[in-house]
Amino acid sequence: MHAPLPGPNNGEKTLLVNELSVGFGGVIALDNVSMAAAPGEIVGVIGPNGAGKTTLFNVICGFVRAHSGDITYDGTSLLEHHHPHDLTGLGIARTLQGVGLCAGLSVLENVMIGAQSALHSDIGSAFLGLWRSNREERRVARLARDLLEELGVAQHAHRFPATLPYPIQKRAALARALMAQPGLLLLDEPASGLSNDEMEELGTLIRGLRSRMGVLLVEHHMDLVMSVCDRLVVLNFGQVIAQGTPEAVRSNPEVATAYLGDEVHQVSASPGMPDA
Ligand SMILES: Nc1ncnc2c1ncn2[C@@H]1O[C@H](COP(=O)(O)OP(=O)(O)O)[C@@H](O)[C@H]1O
Ligand SMILES: [Mg+2]
Structure with missing residues (x-):
């Protein structure tokens, strides 16, 4: 017998990251990170270089082991199925930074x-x-x-x-x-190496996937995540410092300081050339 079709946001086919911590030697790459990605939404993970984005991606994929916490997808713990080759069978597909x-x-x-x-x-x-x-x-x-x-x-x-x-x-x-017709698609820095026009086209393509699957987008290009994502999770030094709609995140002062700090500083230092 088939189970009833899942309704939106009833927990099925949802990725849940719960109090996840990962360290490399003395470096804490992820510190008590909790977040979720449900079917039909595009969730962006953003943050400055070294914030822990790729580490989060790699733990979900099974490339890196967590020290504590849990990740489940569709009710199954990913830490028990902790190998990259298990992912497709669970209904998760990924692209990696670069092409491969x-x-x-x-x-x-x-x-x-x-x-x-x-x-x-x-x-x-x-x-x-x-x-x-x-x-x-x-x-x-x-x-x-x-x-x-x-x-x-x-x-x-x-x-x-x-x-x-x-x-x-x-x-x-x-x-x-x-x-693989995944229920969840993981994209690590899909915009790397693309021009602005190509990035915009990519954004449209990603938006088009949303009716068929959930998408977790790890990306440092703010323009892309702001235009494509339904929700953002902002990491800084391994911690979640903000979560919410692109609008809410954009106006969050802590995010501005952490993520855009340098840019804001540079812009205000050269008022005549904001995009230089
Ligand atoms: N394999 C590794 N060995 C040691 N340190 C690592 C390793 N991978 C990442 N780190 C460290 O963990 C932190 C988070 O890195 P990363 O997840 O690559 O950040 P991001 O993708 O946001 O730029 C950084 O301080 C980085 O130097
Ligand atoms: Mg990275």
């Missing part, structure tokens, strides 16, 4: 791997072409093409990643993550 496509495979094949890892939790089998049947391979190829189409890069399906501009490669990597 396989050089020897076409864009289409790279994207198809996203489904392979969801089906078999074994990326290696994808390289061997071990689809369960030709029919499955065709179905997966169609889904991959549809996603490349949606992300505006279908015309590059048969190219090798290294022959394509960086923003196109990043879209292919996003398509690969989406192949």
Whole structure:
């Protein structure tokens, strides 16, 4: 029997981070961090360099171990399933800072791997072409093409990643993550290396995903998170210093001091050239 479909915000398919702490030697990278990301919302994790954003991302992915606290997704503790290869099976997909496509495979094949890892939790089998049947391979190829189409890069399906501009490669990597049809998508610095126009297009693409999944966006570009996110979590020195809507966070003086302190200082020091 199928369970009833989850309603919005009833706790299902929600990522809950509860009093999480992580240290590296003497450095406390995350200090008692609590936050949540529910289906249908885009949550941004922001903060200055060294604030702990990537560490939070890495604990959720299973790359880094927590010292204390807990993370659950859809009611399952991620700390018990604490390996990156468990994630897809739990319904979580991720893209990493940078691109990480396989050089020897076409864009289409790279994207198809996203489904392979969801089906078999074994990326290696994808390289061997071990689809369960030709029919499955065709179905997966169609889904991959549809996603490349949606992300505006279908015309590059048969190219090798290294022959394509960086923003196109990043879209292919996003398509690969989406192949698993995740309930939660984790994006680490998706805007790195993109121009302002490309960042704006990326923002539109991310907004378009929201009806299908929750998105946790780790990003230091304020413009992108402010325009894309429904809610922001602000980290500074490993602690959550603010949470709320972009508007609330923007007007929070503690955030301004922590995150924009240098920028604000520079702007006021050169009033004639605010964007220099
Ligand atoms: N593998 C590691 N070993 C030691 N220190 C680390 C490691 N990863 C991160 N840190 C430290 O943890 C803190 C948080 O880093 P990070 O999560 O990368 O911040 P952010 O992504 O917000 O820039 C920093 O002080 C950083 O130097
Ligand atoms: Mg980082």
